[in-house]
Amino acid sequence: MLQRVFRQLTFLLLLASSVAQADMTIEVVGVGSQQYPIAILPFQNEQLDRQSVTPVIASDLNTSGVFKVLNFNDPSLQAYTPAALNYAALQAGGAQYAVIGQMLNEGGQVLVKFWLIDVASKQELIAFEKRGSPNQLRRISHQIADMIYAKITGKPGAFASRIAYVLKNGKSYQLQVADADGYGAQTVLKSRMPIMSPKWSPDGGKLAYVSFELEKPVVYVHELATGKRWTAANFKGSNSAPAWSPDGRQLAVVLTKDGGSQIFLVNVDGSNPRRVSQGGEINTEPTFTTDGQSILFTSDRGGSPQIYRSSLNGGNAERLTFSGAYNASAKVSPDGKYMTYITRDNGYRVAVMDLNTRRSNTLTSSTMDDSPSFAPNGAMILYETDIGRRGTLAIVSSDGKVKQRLKSPNGEVRQPAWGPMLR
Amino acid sequence: MKKIALSIMMAALLGACSTTPPAAIVDPAAGNAGKDANSSEIKTVDTSKTSGKSMYPELTDPSNVLSQRRVYFDYDSYVVRPDFNEMVQAHAKFLLSHKDVKIILQGNTDNRGTAEYNLALGQKRAEAVNSMLKALGVPAGQIEAVSFGEERPLENGDTDEAWSRNRRADIVYSGEQSQ
Structure with missing residues (x-):
């Protein structure tokens, strides 16, 4: 028993020292x-x-x-x-x-x-x-x-918020959470298998993510304060790309159990899966609109990856992107007026579209961008980019003018997600 | 009783060495203290575990075709190339004669494009091998087709050679740990 106490103590001390080193x-x-x-x-x-x-x-x-x-x-x-x-x-x-x-x-x-x-x-x-x-x-x-x-x-700030991301060091993967300025990184999950797609619950208390620890992609929900986690989707085949409904009660997930990659809704405890997407071999990267009444997703139904919007039962699917042969990974701004996404335009770059006028603007000039997400104030976009063939995090203002990099002292940093404001 | 004393001691020890990251803000205006959904304290979960070893030596014998586990694909292709027919057929034969053995087919892609879309593309490669095994008579219950997308490249780098090494489906027998 005492030995266990000291083991735990040592572990915590190790964790504490790694916190200090891992700051971006x-x-x-x-x-x-x-x-x-x-x-x-x-x-x-x-x-x-x-x-x-x-x-x-x-x-x-x-x-x-x-x-x-x-x-x-x-x-x-x-x-x-x-x-x-x-x-x-x-x-x-x-x-x-x-x-x-x-x-x-x-x-x-x-x-x-x-x-x-x-x-x-x-x-x-x-x-x-x-x-x-x-x-x-x-x-x-x-x-x-x-x-x-x-x-x-005259606009709200977003300094008192947190980000989640995956830190990769050789064959070690860590899902981490840090302050929006990169300070105070804490490890949520450690694995020798990949971790991807962390997504914040609307209250900031949980993360949904995909872990490959069972040799296949499985969707988990993880309570940050307790470390308690549960399986939200583990059907035969791949389970990926979780997205929270704005009320925090449902997840959109992508399942392959019925053939192809299809979007389903499940309750947060994993119960009651029901299919959303119809048509196309690939439907993935679902994300809810702010009113919770529809989802945006990427589909190959038109012959190339493009972003669509449909109702929660898959009806009234409307294509949103027409420029270029590759548009994917959409997220809606907190005010519901814009979406950020990845467009292939001399490389994979972060773009923003005004959902009302449908005018779009490419914000970055890098070539391997991925996973853009809005800050809770909508003014900034956090995304993954490659610098010297190494995954790293970057931030661009929604008008493309202000650019920041979050430099990590060690490892590759990927798949970021910007969380809600801390109260 | 001893247990209780120890757990109190443990709590004290844990409290003493906890790091600076703050707990939930105590806002006197709200009169609210303690842990809320926004608490910054995080517990780490570690999933690292040891690997199992296959019970069938022929699966890992380098001179046996069954030790070959990687099916490579052409750019933007989701069709098994003819040069992998013999290898896939050997695995089908083994599975047909070992009804209790199961495999996971893991599809992979290169790193161009978004990670989540690539996961869906990798699935198509796993399904291509799956379809071939099923056509050879292997029951669906022995196979699970999944995808790792771009998450597990055999080679890093943005060259044609690296990309071609990463466009593949891996065959993993149950109890094995993929490399």
């Missing part, structure tokens, strides 16, 4: 046409906490490509309240906005206070405080960055 870092490759100059001054008492706040806020805003974080290192400019700010110096330094704050220790909790100031008018755009334990400071930092982003750009 964001590299900005392209920035927006407009960048808001912002000064972020260190918060009062910040250095007392092992997890500082302002570097995380600055990194979030900087890597978004729409902010230019200015350096105000001169201690004489340091201020912890709006009244104490040296507005003339800020203006002279080109700052349009300033962020200041304080951190107060309250027993075991930390109270974070911050202000967002419009420098020219000296107006307080945000005055806010939030309480949390020290190990929640990173998430609070992302939430503060989201508030600043939303106030200034």
Whole structure:
């Protein structure tokens, strides 16, 4: 028994050390046409906490490509309240906005206070405080960055969200979850066989994915907090490409049990499979529309892979893509107005289509892109690309202007999925 | 009693060495603490396991055609090439004389295109071998056709040679671990 405790302990320690090494870092490759100059001054008492706040806020805003974080290192400019700010110096330094704050220790909790100031008018755009334990400071930092982003750009941020992806190292596969900035990677599943297609439940608490640990593709649902998982689809043949319904109660999956690859709906516990797709030898990559009333999917029914939309019983199938001989892997934006997908256009590239006007725009110039998914605010798209023949993650803004890479220190990183906002 | 004491100790130990990643945010406004669906704590599941070994030496004897397990396909093709007829026929014969033995046919593709669509394409390669075995009289109950899509290349790289090595269907006997 005691031995078991220590084994578990050793395992956890190993896990902890691997967490520290596995962090990805964001590299900005392209920035927006407009960048808001912002000064972020260190918060009062910040250095007392092992997890500082302002570097995380600055990194979030900087890597978004729409902010230019200015350096105000001169201690004489340091201020912890709006009244104490040296507005003339800020203006002279080109700052349009300033962020200041304080951190107060309250027993075991930390109270974070911050202000967002419009420098020219000296107006307080945000005055806010939030309480949390020290190990929640990173998430609070992302939430503060989201508030600043939303106030200034008029659109919601997505810094306080998580991503899932598959890390491949030789013959070792790990399904991992990390913060949207690549920090704090944690392993959900380890296997010597491939893992693919992680998809977030709408509440962010579970992942559906495909694992080949039984020498065949089987769809699992995995509860992140408990590690509890169950089989959602294991019929004869292949079981692949899970997609959550917006209410989190059903999955669309692709089964080959009846011949060809066909889309079915199953309940999340795997019960009650019923067929959706009719016609075509291949129907796959299902994804629900935001209203839950129809699905988008890839089908070969017209002779080449193209994206279609149909009702949940497969009726009224309508082809959405006509340009090019290969269009696949569709995902609908959170507002339901756009879809992102992969189009073959001198290589496999990320594209966006306005579902209303049907106008499309290719966003990337790489050649081996895959698995695009929208950030919960719809402003960014996370996808897999190849750099030096190595799978890696990248992010592009929905207008194609801002580009980032998530650099992993080890292994290939594939099949990303951007999860919902953390509350 | 001893058990309880140990589990308390274990909980304390686990608590002591837990890493920085935060639990759910405690938002005083919401007055809500503890684990919610958004909790950041994650437990790892490890599926690694040891391999089984086949009971039939002829399946792994290099001088026996049954040790050949890979059926290669031409670009964009889902038809078994004539040069693999003899090998597939040998497997059919073995399965017909060993009714209790089962196989998994694993289709594979190169890495061009999306992973999920490639999984569906790989399925077509497994089904091509499946159809041939069935035509030779092997009962459907002895065969399962599945796909690994682009997930298990024999060769990495974006060259014609690598791609042609990856366009294949592998025959795996039950109890074996595919390579």
